[in-house]
Amino acid sequence: MQRMTRQRSAVAELLAELVDFRSAQQIHELLRERGDEVGLATVYRTLQSLADRGEVDVLRADDGEARYRRCSRQEHHHHLVCRSCGTAVELDGPGVEEWAARVGAAHGFRDVAHTMELVGTCAECAREEQD
C-alpha cells in the first residue's frame, strides 16, 4: 500500500499548519525554508495522492496554478491586501462563509469550497498618492 516516508510526513505536517490555499510550488518552497528538502515532483505526487483520497481540497487560481489546502471543517480566513505596499490584513467574521454555503445549498451543491481575495489601496498609500 502506502509507505510513510520522511517526505510525506513533511508535506502532511506543513499542510496541518497552513490555513489558506497554497500552490504546489509554494509548498515546495516552504518545506525548503524549514529545512525539509523534498523534490518538487514528490510534492506534486504527494499532493495528488492526498487529493485523490479527499484529504486536501484543490482549487484553480485565475492564472491556472492549482492550490491545495488540507481538508477540514475548520474555518479559513481571507486577506485584504494593499495593491501598493502589500500590507495584508487578516479578516475574520463568517460573512463570506455563510454566503457561500447558502448560495451553494440554494443550487443543490454539496461540499462548497471557495477562494476569495480582496485587493485595495490602504489608507496610507491613498494619502501618498495625493502628492
Add this chain to the structure above:
Amino acid sequence: MQRMTRQRSAVAELLAELVDFRSAQQIHELLRERGDEVGLATVYRTLQSLADRGEVDVLRADDGEARYRRCSRQEHHHHLVCRSCGTAVELDGPGVEEWAARVGAAHGFRDVAHTMELVGTCAECAREEQD
C-alpha cells in the same frame, strides 16, 4: 484602437452561438471545422482581449485549462462550478460585493476589488457518486 478583422469576427460569431464554456483549443478547432482558419495564438489573444473588456467569462477547469463563454451579463458576478462535471451557475445578488465594500471601508481601504470562486459538487454528480 481596436481593428475589426476576419479572425476577430469569426471568434465573436462562434462565441455568439455557443452556450457553455469552451477551451481556447476547442474554439480554435471549432473555427477550423467551419472553415474559418485562425491561428491558435490569435484565438488566445482575441479571447484575452474579450475577457479584459468583460465580454467573456473565464473559468479554470480542474485540469488547468481556461474555459471561455460569452458573458450573459455585463455586471461583475461570480460562478458556482461543479468540481466534477464543470457545470457553472452564474450567481447574482449583491451579497459578496456589499461584504467586500464594507470590510474594505472598515479597514480604511479604497477601491477594493475582489475575486471569488465557489466550487462544489452539484446535485447530479453527488447522486452519481453514490454508485
Add this chain to the structure above:
DNA sequence: TTATCTGCAAACATTTTGCAGCGAG
C-alpha cells in the same frame, strides 16, 4: 500610409512521467 493584427515558432510555466537507485516494512 502606418499602426495594428496575424501566423509561426520559440519561449514559458506548471505539471507529469520514465528511470535508476534508495529505503521502509
Add this chain to the structure above:
DNA sequence: CTCGCTGCAAAATGTTTGCAGATAA
C-alpha cells in the same frame, strides 16, 4: 529482500511572446 518511493531530467500541456510580413482604416 522487495516493492513502492524519490530525485532528476526530460516530456507533455496549455499559454504567451518576438518578429516579419499582412492588412484595416
